[in-house]
Amino acid sequence: xxxxxxxxxxxxxxNLQTIVTFFCRLFPVLEWLPHYNVKxxxxxxxxxxLLVGVVAIPQSISYSLLASQDPIYGIYTNFFCNIIYVxxxxxxxxxxxxxxxxxxxxxxxVNQHLQLAGYSDDSTGSSLVGNSTSSSxxxxxxxxxxxxxxxxxxxxxxxxxxxxxxxxxxxxxVAVYLSEPLLSGFVTGSSLTxxxxxxxxxxxLKIPRHEGVGSFILTWIDLFRYIQNTNICDLxxxxxxxxxxxxxxxxxDRYKEKMKAPFPIELLVVIVATVISHYCxxxxxxxSAVCGDIPxxxxxxxxxxxxxxxxxxxxxxxxxxxxxxxxxxxxxxxGKKHGYAVRANQEMIAIGxxxxxxxxxxxxxxxxxxxxxxxxxxxxxxxxVSGLxxxxxxxxxxxxxxxxxxxxxxxxxxxxxxxxxxGGLRKFRDTPRMWQISKLDTVVWWTTMLCSTLITTEIxLLVGVxxxxxxxxxxxxxxxxxxxxxxxxxxxxxxQSSYKQLSxxxxxxxxxxxxxxxxxxxxxFKTALYQKTGVNPVLLAAKHQKVEAQAxxxxxxxxxxxxxxxxCLKPAxxxxxxxxADTHLPxxxxxxxxxxxxxxxxxxxxxxxxxxxxxxxxxxxGVQLLLANCNPSIRHRLREG
Numbered sequence: 177x178x179x180x181x182x183x184x185x186x187x188x189x190x191n192l193q194t195i196v197t198f199f200c201r202l203f204p205v206l207e208w209l210p211h212y213n214v215k216x217x218x219x220x221x222x223x224x225x226l227l228v229g230v231v232a233i234p235q236s237i238s239y240s241l242l243a244s245q246d247p248i249y250g251i252y253t254n255f256f257c258n259i260i261y262v263x264x265x266x267x268x269x270x271x272x273x274x275x276x277x278x279x280x281x282x283x284x285x286v287n288q289h290l291q292l293a294g295y296s297d298d299s300t301g302s303s304l305v306g307n308s309t310s311s312s313x314x315x316x317x318x319x320x321x322x323x324x325x326x327x328x329x330x331x332x333x334x335x336x337x338x339x340x341x342x343x344x345x346x347x348x349x350v351a352v353y354l355s356e357p358l359l360s361g362f363v364t365g366s367s368l369t370x371x372x373x374x375x376x377x378x379x380x381l382k383i384p385r386h387e388g389v390g391s392f393i394l395t396w397i398d399l400f401r402y403i404q405n406t407n408i409c410d411l412x413x414x415x416x417x418x419x420x421x422x423x424x425x426x427x428x429d430r431y432k433e434k435m436k437a438p439f440p441i442e443l444l445v446v447i448v449a450t451v452i453s454h455y456c457x458x459x460x461x462x463x464s465a466v467c468g469d470i471p472x473x474x475x476x477x478x479x480x481x482x483x484x485x486x487x488x489x490x491x492x493x494x495x496x497x498x499x500x501x502x503x504x505x506x507x508x509x510x511g512k513k514h515g516y517a518v519r520a521n522q523e524m525i526a527i528g529x530x531x532x533x534x535x536x537x538x539x540x541x542x543x544x545x546x547x548x549x550x551x552x553x554x555x556x557x558x559x560x561v562s563g564l565x566x567x568x569x570x571x572x573x574x575x576x577x578x579x580x581x582x583x584x585x586x587x588x589x590x591x592x593x594x595x596x597x598x599g600g601l602r603k604f605r606d607t608p609r610m611w612q613i614s615k616l617d618t619v620v621w622w623t624t625m626l627c628s629t630l631i632t633t634e635i636x637l638l639v640g641v642x643x644x645x646x647x648x649x650x651x652x653x654x655x656x657x658x659x660x661x662x663x664x665x666x667x668x669x670x671x672q673s674s675y676k677q678l679s680x681x682x683x684x685x686x687x688x689x690x691x692x693x694x695x696x697x698x699x700x701f702k703t704a705l706y707q708k709t710g711v712n713p714v715l716l717a718a719k720h721q722k723v724e725a726q727a728x729x730x731x732x733x734x735x736x737x738x739x740x741x742x743x744c745l746k747p748a749x750x751x752x753x754x755x756x757a758d759t760h761l762p763x764x765x766x767x768x769x770x771x772x773x774x775x776x777x778x779x780x781x782x783x784x785x786x787x788x789x790x791x792x793x794x795x796x797x798g799v800q801l802l803l804a805n806c807n808p809s810i811r812h813r814l815r816e817g
Contacts (some may be wrong), residue, residue: 236254237251239275272527343522359643363601369391468582470581471579615760624639771801
């Protein structure tokens with residue numbers, strides 16, 4: 177009680193210094209902004225912010241399509257989250273905004289709710305099937321676009337709430353369960369799903385949208401089923417755009433060290449395609465799908481739909497975890513590279529606020545974006561001031577430029593989305609090398625990738641996490657077990673199967689078990705011990721009992737025979753007490769067994785019981801058991817047990 181009260185007083189003290197410290201930790205901008213050097217840092221931040229803003233324009237519009245939203249909402253999302261992240265982030269290089277994998281998961285959740293609410297699967301703006309009022313949100317005259325953003329902003333609110341709660345409760349460690357192979361496989365699987373969802377835009381097809389298990393395969397079946405309805409204008413536009421964008425992006429990657437900034441080929445293609453589509457009237461002449469009206473300015477803030485929270489609560493959890501994991505992993509990578517500390521829990525709170533607050537301004541969930549973060553770091557940014565510059569660029573689009581994209585074909589947006597997924601697809605080239613390094617990690621990668629692609633992204637993530645944990649258990653359940661030998665003229669003992677010219681000590685065997693001893697591997701521990709030492713005390717004890725039983729039986733027979741006929745021959749008893757000449761007791765080639773516990777971190781009650789059992793069994797056959805290299809916690813457990 178006294179200890180708890182003492183700790184509570186330390187934490188709950190309130191004075192000016194603690195208040196200042198609290199706000200400086202909550203808003204790191206208060207620490208670094210007063211020391212901002214305009215002469216040395218401003219130029220790099222401005223250039224980097226401008227370039228990221230230029231790249232963010234086409235990505236914001238194209239990723240809106242992926243999230244089943246109107247283009248304006250993608251611009252809103254990137255604008256607001258950048259401003260909030262500047263104030264609350266500990267990372268100097270992360271660029272936050274719409275992220276392809278999250279947009280895919282948001283789009284899947286939104287489409288499920290659109291179907292449940294009875295909206296048709298037509299283009300954005302279609303009304304309810306059969307009536308004009310949504311029973312879910314009770315908003316009269318809310319069309320498909322209106323209900324889609326209502327679902328998305330409610331989802332974003334829950335995602336932000338989850339992330340803030342995890343950050344406040346100091347649960348940032350949950351990200352450690354998302355290993356690099358798992359995340360890589362998940363991103364690759366999601367990339368394949370995204371490409372599949374964008375193919376209908378590249379071909380100009382109107383096919384039913386599939387959600388849930390098997391949507392990947394069903395979508396490809398429909399693509400081939402309706403391939404004869406391909407819009408030739410959209411197909412040609414897509415192929416030409418791919419032929420232009422991909423080589424330039426490859427050149428940007430190859431010569432990024434020599435170039436001061438990558439060439440903004442995506443924005444150039446979007447502008448040229450919009451101009452050509454406008455003057456050639458692709459929308460009416462060839463029936464190509466175009467963006468349509470994109471409003472300017474900002475909408476009045478709104479509240480999330482509380483009625484949707486119960487149905488969105490499960491969908492929000494994997495989005496929150498993936499968004500946080502991507503944000504923290506990128507922050508730690510560049511923090512380590514440039515020599516500054518990153519607080520994982522503060523990053524969780526920061527990205528949570530980037531989702532919670534913008535949800536009132538018609539935004540969907542966001543996280544750190546890989547491509548924009550790499551661009552930001554490579555173009556010389558030093559602080560998050562570059563994020564403000566990016567927001568200013570997007571503000572210009574919101575106020576004046578957005579309506580100019582009226583004639584932009586959705587096939588171009590699909591091309592922009594697919595081209596930005598090249599990084600995820602390149603992971604296939606790394607799998608042979610990964611197999612050489614770690615076969616289990618490669619299996620985790622393939623399992624997560626296939627489940628994310630063929631089942632659903634959420635189930636794929638869950639299966640990947642569970643399978644990765646099972647692999648860890650498997651590694652500790654059947655660890656390496658060896659006999660040790662002594663290096664000549666030293667006190668060093670090493671594995672006899674790995675090193676040559678090691679000397680064994682007569683009648684003493686040293687056994688090393690390279691894992692903690694607990695309930696899952698105690699049976700394997702005993703099996704490996706008996707196999708390596710060649711001495712199974714249980715079998716030997718059984719043979720001893722069998723020999724003794726046979727001897728006692730012979731003794732009984734002899735006693736009966738001599739007692740009835742030659743009762744005077746008493747020395748026969750002594751002869752019968754010894755085993756017959758044709759019966760041999762099993763021999764043991766050791767008198768001491770040493771267990772090297774140096775690799776054991778802990779022993780649970782089942783492991784302790786196994787040690788007691790082994791100690792008793794070897795004692796029965798005359799072999800003493802000794803433990804070596806026990807750490808303090810194991811010694812404490814042994815004393816207590």
